[in-house]
Amino acid sequence: MSEPIVSVFSDHVCQLGEGPSYDPGTDALFWFDIVNSQLLEKPLAGGALKIHELGQMASAIAIIDDKRQLIATETGLFVRDVATGGMTLHTAIEADNPVTRSNDSRVHPCGALWVGTMGKGEEKGAGSIYWFFKGELRRLFSDITVSNSICFSSDGALAYYTDTSTGLLMRVACDPATGLPVGEPKIFVDHRSAKGYIDGSVLDRDGILWNAVWGGSVIEAYGPDGELVRTVAMPVTQPSCPAFVGRNADRLAVTSAWSGKNEKQRLLDLQGGMTFMLDIPVNGRLEPRVLIA
Template sequence: MDLFDDRTCKLGEGALWHPLRGEIFWFDITGKRLLSHHPASGHTRDVPLTEMCSAAAWIDRDRMLIASETGLWEYDVTTGVFGHLVDLEKDCASTRSNDGRADPWGGFWIGTMGKQAEHKAGAIYRYAEGALRTIADRISIPNAICFDHDRGCGYFADTAKAHLYRVALDAAGWPAAEPELFVDFAEHGLSPDGALTDASGTLWVALWGAGAVVEVSPEGVLGARHDMPAPHSTCPAFGGPDFTTLYCTTATQGLGPDALAEAPLSGKLFAQLGAGQGRAEPAFILDRGDA
């Protein structure tokens, strides 16, 4: 993968290609910034935030859902105005949001974790039709939230355990069974971070500490690796006009002077043309009348 945007993030995360704007958005969580880059025009954004934000979904051309350490928000891209939707562990000052993604039914899944990655301090929630419900709890570092092409299941990981889980979903997008272990990345000496599924249902999983995105078949078999010159790869996204460009955020968090000298591009956004066949992320449905 090649350098795409040279702005450095302490903890780059939440990469999202906005299909109506032709623009890639991502966050610097601990740096409290929302960034974007429009490849066709070269236009970029670097928006300071008042608290840590980590993940997003698109609603329509000008509105996005954004997850912060205290809530979920409707964000107007053109005005920069945030509108409150629902609290997210607002009374727990020790936690923040982490990985999140819209699901194929128009809901939004969002993970929380301790700000110091405290053991089992986090959870995963689903926000749909105005209600926030717990999907899983006692998770240390929730990541890899993504969904099966045929709506049959969802995936999520606990990076601290290096476990990727699969959970069966019902016709409305809610869990129909207990999560099951899908891939034990610890057996491979790897740590799963953010993930998505492509047009065929293959998972593309960022590997924290390994500087790569790895393909994982719907049967749980690890395949091709897409390397980048930064060890802490965090969140992939497919974009471009035909969804064949693979983007991935990275981080400098936890890297000392020697590691940064060896990987000076850490914290930047990377891209690989023609990596695979992705698809547009589903929209979050704020109002059922928009569906």
């Protein structure tokens, strides 16, 4: 097998790059610098990077329609007007809790959104994972320290998530029609003895889960049985989240971060915070649109 090609997609350095999502309508990648309250946008085919100042921490984006996006922020879900950048609160989430912010989120094939929260200082058990569908919000899992790795099988029958602090990647059966869990979560991958921490993930059409290993300098791919099937070396120590990109969803974009590093550590990780493109064969899929009403 030939070596995968890893290239810099954007050399803009994010303190905490996260939440990449591809928009096939504009052929652009969106992602966030969470702690600096910025939404970033860049066309895959080249062109200038756009930086949108949001005024609050935000971590995830989903497409509602050609004119609107849904943004997960530290106070809730906001509808963003693509043309003007205007943000309107749709559903508050922990808006009265200054300790927490949004983190990892993803859209289920039915149009429901799972959105995670966490403490801004990674306070133990401060976060939760919520289900949002057509205006309804429910808490699915509580006592979460760092919500991450939310992704779904293409038929909507399985969901994956982690509390990064546990080192355990969980899998739970879902109702394909609603995206709600059915049954109890079970351990899919036990990462406690491995290097690094489970961060963001995506699941391809073959049931392969691609995970960014924070502190591990790799992307790891796990088969449907939870066995490690591939490791892709990254030029940064803290890759944070992958996303399928391209109109055929056949490549991976990966965000990264320098957050938590001192000056000496940053000098040893000069590309930390940049966003990368992985030209490796993946049978990815485009993100579903989120249903807000």
